[in-house]
Amino acid sequence: MTQGDMTGAKALWATLVGHGITTVFGYPGGAIMPVYDALTFYPEMRHILARHEQGAIHAAEGWAKATGEIGVCLATSGPGATNLVTGLADAMMDSVPLLAITGNVARHLMGTDAFQEADITGITLPITKHNYVVRDVEELPQVIAEAIRIARSGRPGPVLVDIPKDIQLAAYQGEIATPHARPEAPAPAPEALERARELLRSAKKPVIMVGGGALDAAAEVTALARAWDIPVITTLMGLGAFPSSDPLWLGMPGMHGSVAANRAISEADVLLGIGLRFDDRVTGRVNGFAPNAAIIHVELDAAEIGKIVRTHVPVRGDARVAARLLTEGAQNLDLPEWKAQIEEWKTRTQRPDHWGAAYGVQAVVERLGPDDILSSDVGQHQMLAAQLARFERPRRWLNSGGLGTMGFGFPAAIGAALAEPGVRSVVIAGDGGFQMTAQELATLKMYDIRNVKICIVNNSYLGMVRQWQEMFHGRRYSEVWLGDSNPDFLKLADAYDVPGYRASSAEELPAAIDAWLADPKSALLEIVVPHEHAVFPMVPAGAALSEMLEAEPPRTAQPVSQKEAKDA
Amino acid sequence: MTDPTPRDHLVSALVRDEPRVLTRITSLFGRRGYNIRSLSVGSTEHPGVSRMTFVVTGDRGVVEQAMRQLEKLHDVIRIIDHSLEKYVDRELVLVKVAITPESRVEVRQIAEDFRARIVDVGRHALTFEVTGDEGKITAFIEQMRPFGILETMRTGRVALTRGSNADIPAHVYHEGETQALKPAVEGIEPREEKARGVPNLF
Numbered sequence: 001m002t003q004g005d006m007t008g009a010k011a012l013w014a015t016l017v018g019h020g021i022t023t024v025f026g027y028p029g030g031a032i033m034p035v036y037d038a039l040t041f042y043p044e045m046r047h048i049l050a051r052h053e054q055g056a057i058h059a060a061e062g063w064a065k066a067t068g069e070i071g072v073c074l075a076t077s078g079p080g081a082t083n084l085v086t087g088l089a090d091a092m093m094d095s096v097p098l099l100a101i102t103g104n105v106a107r108h109l110m111g112t113d114a115f116q117e118a119d120i121t122g123i124t125l126p127i128t129k130h131n132y133v134v135r136d137v138e139e140l141p142q143v144i145a146e147a148i149r150i151a152r153s154g155r156p157g158p159v160l161v162d163i164p165k166d167i168q169l170a171a172y173q174g175e176i177a178t179p180h181a182r183p184e185a186p187a188p189a190p191e192a193l194e195r196a197r198e199l200l201r202s203a204k205k206p207v208i209m210v211g212g213g214a215l216d217a218a219a220e221v222t223a224l225a226r227a228w229d230i231p232v233i234t235t236l237m238g239l240g241a242f243p244s245s246d247p248l249w250l251g252m253p254g255m256h257g258s259v260a261a262n263r264a265i266s267e268a269d270v271l272l273g274i275g276l277r278f279d280d281r282v283t284g285r286v287n288g289f290a291p292n293a294a295i296i297h298v299e300l301d302a303a304e305i306g307k308i309v310r311t312h313v314p315v316r317g318d319a320r321v322a323a324r325l326l327t328e329g330a331q332n333l334d335l336p337e338w339k340a341q342i343e344e345w346k347t348r349t350q351r352p353d354h355w356g357a358a359y360g361v362q363a364v365v366e367r368l369g370p371d372d373i374l375s376s377d378v379g380q381h382q383m384l385a386a387q388l389a390r391f392e393r394p395r396r397w398l399n400s401g402g403l404g405t406m407g408f409g410f411p412a413a414i415g416a417a418l419a420e421p422g423v424r425s426v427v428i429a430g431d432g433g434f435q436m437t438a439q440e441l442a443t444l445k446m447y448d449i450r451n452v453k454i455c456i457v458n459n460s461y462l463g464m465v466r467q468w469q470e471m472f473h474g475r476r477y478s479e480v481w482l483g484d485s486n487p488d489f490l491k492l493a494d495a496y497d498v499p500g501y502r503a504s505s506a507e508e509l510p511a512a513i514d515a516w517l518a519d520p521k522s523a524l525l526e527i528v529v530p531h532e533h534a535v536f537p538m539v540p541a542g543a544a545l546s547e548m549l550e551a552e553p554p555r556t557a558q559p560v561s562q563k564e565a566k567d568a
Numbered sequence: 569m570t571d572p573t574p575r576d577h578l579v580s581a582l583v584r585d586e587p588r589v590l591t592r593i594t595s596l597f598g599r600r601g602y603n604i605r606s607l608s609v610g611s612t613e614h615p616g617v618s619r620m621t622f623v624v625t626g627d628r629g630v631v632e633q634a635m636r637q638l639e640k641l642h643d644v645i646r647i648i649d650h651s652l653e654k655y656v657d658r659e660l661v662l663v664k665v666a667i668t669p670e671s672r673v674e675v676r677q678i679a680e681d682f683r684a685r686i687v688d689v690g691r692h693a694l695t696f697e698v699t700g701d702e703g704k705i706t707a708f709i710e711q712m713r714p715f716g717i718l719e720t721m722r723t724g725r726v727a728l729t730r731g732s733n734a735d736i737p738a739h740v741y742h743e744g745e746t747q748a749l750k751p752a753v754e755g756i757e758p759r760e761e762k763a764r765g766v767p768n769l770f
Contacts, residue, residue, distance in 0.1 A: 122588070122591070125588065125592060125595055126595055126596070126599050129642070130643075133587065150642060301640070302636050303633065303636035303639070306629070306632075306633075307633060
């Protein structure tokens with residue numbers, strides 16, 4: 001192949017370059033070799049070789065979540081493609097704009113159970129916003145352009161394009177597709193906005209709840225809340241859409257939400273939700289959610305309005321436009337009693353003051369600047385980070401909210417670090433989840449990435465599962481003890497030339513954090529914490545937000561597990 | 569307020585005739601637990617566009633949720649909610665009825681009353697073709713049951729909106745720089761109001 005001969009594979013790269021894509025994450029294999037061969041003709045394209053396709057797709061997600069732009073990943077057919085499945089489901093749940101390109105066996109072999117053949121479009125049908133099999137080389141660039149438009153427009157999501165090997169190799173004669181214009185979001189109906197304003201004007205106990213759909217409307221939402229002087233709750237996905245330093249901010253709602261947020265929802269008479277889908281982890285028992293409130297729901301995806309909670313004023317449209325329009329005609333509501341009540345609730349969420357996972361997480365997040373990116377994996381440390389970290393701007397908090405994917409955090413932090421090389425990309429992970437994608441330490445080494453700071457909160461348990469076993473399963477710790485088989489995380493990091501630091505007490509922690517952050521390279525900090533730490537406040541599954549447990553109840557049962565039985 | 573009683577709703581969808589479009593739709597119904605009682609699919613007067621008619625069972629909220637989820641699929645051009653307007657619907661059924669020399673005349677007489685056509689004649693059975701709305705077809709089958717129904721096949725209901733307005737105007741197909749079809753981005757139609765009982769504010 002020479003530079004001059006245009007093929008399907010080259011047309012793919014030319015189209016991606018033409019769409020302003022600069023970086024892709026991937027892993028080669030037999031059925032995508034022509035694409036990797038063609039890559040050598042496009043030096044302007046940076047390819048990041050992960051160590052597992054799941055690492056590649058989570059890195060692409062991290063890139064997309066930090067920048068708001070589309071993330072791109074590549075894999076071969078069969079196992080390469082199926083290894084993307086978790087990331088696609090994750091991106092679907094969290095509305096991440098993502099383009100996944102997979103190779104497939106040549107068309108004449110499709111459907112014959114050929115080597116490394118998998119029906120990846122069939123497999124990913126319910127976990128992609130749309131997917132394609134390219135059946136004619138002439139349509140390839142147009143399909144890529146359309147896939148990118150679909151992934152980015154409206155409510156974003158992942159799109160998969162499956163390209164048979166013979167199409168990658170086929171000569172291509174046509175033009176290279178240019179980017180589609182982004183369609184305008186539908187404008188909210190004026191009547192709906194007026195009804196929303198009326199409700200807000202009449203409110204005595206209003207609250208605004210902001211989700212991931214409002215991340216790009218942070219300025220407008222902030223102006224709206226300040227103009228009306230209404231307290232703001234940011235969901236797990238919406239952290240950063242309203243500045244944490246603002247006195248109106250109440251924290252996160254839901255299962256591990258703040259006392260103030262959950263009490264405010266339970267007492268509110270008007271709840272204005274912007275860019276959110278009322279996930280069950282947010283609502284608790286639905287019929288106990290905001291029982292006294294008239295709900296105004298601003299949402300781009302009509303299917304989310306009325307899906308979970310009854311909505312009194314549906315406002316379909318873009319969060320940015322809607323928030324701007326709702327700011328017009330705002331009046332300062334001046335509700336001293338409501339705000340005094342909220343201030344009292346705020347004092348009930350305590351900052352951790354003794355050694356443990358929460359103490360360690362707090363010490364780390366406290367050191368972050370407003371531009372630093374904080375990723376988290378999934379579990380107790382995720383909830384602690386979400387409770388304790390403070391964000392002044394959006395897209396600085398990356399986590400797997402909808403799917404709850406263990407192994408997400410570390411590769412996502414790598415993707416974000418590559419997108420913003422001048423910014424510290426910190427990831428907090430547990431000892432369990434980190435081992436699900438620990439192989440990406442090699443990616444750090446390969447590209448000499450210097451701005452990833454890994455923090456492992458090591459309690460030797462799958463802590464969140466253990467917490468549930470403690471609370472709801474008689475403290476029978478079934479298959480959650482990792483302590484006897486965890487690696488020495490510092491040695492593991494060292495094997496990839498990543499420096500490591502460790503702290504096992506409150507006394508050791510400050511110096512360890514200093515050294516970890518000051519290290520000119522990407523570095524790992526292991527915080528060794530007590531085994532049986534639980535995250536509170538907590539709304540037990542099936543309970544209403546108003547039934548939240550503000551603090552840990554006393555333990556009653558004796559522990560039953562390999563570890564605890566041995567110690568007892 | 570939304571009618572909470574489960575009942576049958578007639579919904580049509582205009583869809584791009586792309587591979588897997590039927591799978592996409594049925595998988596969405598399956599995944600979200602919506603119940604399809606019947607589904608019929610056929611091509612339309614526009615190349616590349618198919619039309620489906622579903623009978624979805626559920627309360628009004630479930631059916632609205634199903635329609636909004638369907639609208640999000642890239643290959644769905646438009647959803648038509650027939651419960652909001654006047655429509656004509658028909659179903660075709662083939663019924664094979666056992667006959668004896670004694671029952672033959674009576675069976676044929678009933679068929680004539682229903683304007684059913686005989687499409688196949690055997691020594692011991694007659695096969696009828698009946699078209700009509702659901703009530704007529706159900707009544708025909710009930711009338712024939714005592715004689716012995718050997719087998720039946722129903723097409724499922726198909727429907728069109730009454731009047732001269734097409735559900736999808738021709739310009740939708742031919743506008744724009746390419747022949748590619750435009751997705752229905754306008755969202756929920758104002759006629760929704762009638763069924764929702766609350767003002768449509770989308």
